Amino acid sequence: MPRIGSVQLASPVLLAPIAGYCDLAFRLVARGVTGMQPPGFDPPAGVSPHQFGLGLACTDLLCPHAILRENEKSLWLAATSPDDQPLCMQLYGRHPDVMAEAAQWAEAHGATTIDINMGCPVDKVTKKNGGSKLLCEPDVALRVVRAVVAAVKVPVTVKIRLGWDEDTWVTRTLPPRLADCGIGAITVHGRTARQMFSGKVNHEGIAQVVEALAHHPHLTVFGNGDIQSPDDALTMIQRTGCHGVMIGRAALGQPWLLRDTACLLLTGRRHQPLGRADRARLVLKHLDLLNHYRGPRVALNTIRQRIARYSPHLQPWPNLRRTARELTNLSALREMLIAGIEELQADPDAQVRFGAAEPGREDLAATSR
Ligand SMILES: Cc1cc2nc3c(=O)[nH]c(=O)nc-3n(C[C@H](O)[C@H](O)[C@H](O)COP(=O)(O)O)c2cc1C
Known part of the structure; x- marks a missing residue:
């Protein structure tokens, strides 16, 4: 089972940071800590029944x-709660002193680990020379990492892409230098910054990072990109040799994917699918958590977007x-x-009738997918 420095993980599956989505309410839904374990939930050895294998x-x-x-x-964005553990807080920036001070703040406010973002391709971040821009300036990146590692006791991790663009991959060069700074894990999104989210994840690039870190056996490598099913995660591990996976977009609409993936990776068995009534209960819980933490106005706006x-x-x-x-x-x-939920409890295959008489076009499209 992967470790990140001194932190032993209960599962090799991580929930990715997705700006605008992975707030406390969603993380609690994803962890399944709120009394919502589905009936018959059968956690694999080493995975707490209070988590969805996360x-x-x-x-x-x-x-x-x-x-x-x-x-x-x-x-x-940084809010957490005792049920929201273990938690990584991710920081971005290029100024070692500020990053170190912010890391101390994160450590004092509940972070189990601290991640330094070197993958974000978005202008707002790269224009300030943070995020994936650090891949172009390895010396600055290393100064930031050294300062953060020295400032906190919790393990520090880094999330990278393959490089800035196709001609400037850092997969063989930067990871060993980061490892020498004392980080506990590295996550690799198998695309370049220029690609943003286009094309397909490149397993070869992730494999290069694993190879480059062969002499750092205590450093854990998480592969990331395009995992949409437990089998995708297994394929990524088999093709790249990475020790665990991070899942982002596909978990937003089906957080139980994290649990199902952990189950396959840890036991070789497939978890029974989460029933539709339990899925709908997750949505209700998400709404209630949003209302609890943010109040009805934000909860309504957010849950509408999340129901999509x-x-x-x-x-x-x-x-x-x-x-x-x-x-x-x-x-x-x-x-x-x-x-x-009541309709689905009575008949798990029901076409739920509640609501307007005419089907919405997007939902019909989803039904036929
Ligand atoms: C809308 C959006 C927001 C994201 N925000 C972050 C972020 O805050 N930090 C980060 O490291 N990566 C961020 N990512 C990248 C994801 O963490 C992940 O690396 C990427 O989506 C590939 O994984 P996936 O295919 O499983 O989603 C974001 C991606 C998307 C689509």
Whole structure:
């Protein structure tokens, strides 16, 4: 089972940081810590029954200046709770002193590990020479890492891409230098920054990182990119030799994918699929957690957006997305979900009827996929 420095993970599956999505409410849903283990949940050895087989979840990327100023929005992004463990807090930036101070703040506010983002390709971050821009400036990257490692007791990790572009891969050169700085793990998204999210994940590039770190056996490598099923995770590990995987986009609408993936990787067995009533209960729990932490206005806006992600995995429920968009108060949306759960409890294959009479177009498309 992978470790990150002194931290023993319960599962080789990590939840990726996805800015705008992986807040405390979603992480708690993904961890399944809220009394929602599905009936018959059969955790593999080493995986707590109180988790969906999730080794570590990560906050969205945090701006060090903003958290040190305790800016309200950043405080929510960094918010955690005792059930939200183990937790990685991710920082981005290029100034060693500020990053070190922010890492100390993160350590004091519940971080089990601290990740330094060297993969974000978004202008807002790279224009300040942070994120994936650090791949172009290895000396600056190493100064940042050394400062953060020296500033905190918790393990420090780095998340990289293959390089800035096709001609400047860092897969063989940068990882051993990062390892020498004392990091505990490295996550590799198998694309270049220029690619953003286009093309397919490149397993060869991730394998190069694993090879380059052959002389650092205590350093854990997590492969990342395009994992949409437990089998994709298994393929990534078999092709690259990485020790664990990180899953992002595919987990947003089906957080149980993390548990199912852990089950396959750890036992070779497939987990029984999570029933639709339990999936709908997860959505309800997500709504309740959002309401608890953020209040009804933010909860309504956020859950509508998130139902778009959950919807394909709840079908047939033809009018779900449209109804969620049209309902203007949280109690009505909550009632819709409860009515749907009741229908699915009575008949797990039911076409959920609750809501408007006409199916929304996107939901019909999802049904036919
Ligand atoms: C909308 C969006 C936001 C993201 N935000 C972050 C982030 O804050 N930090 C980070 O390291 N990666 C971020 N990523 C990249 C993901 O963590 C992950 O590396 C990438 O999506 C590939 O994995 P996947 O195919 O499993 O989603 C983001 C990706 C998306 C699509």
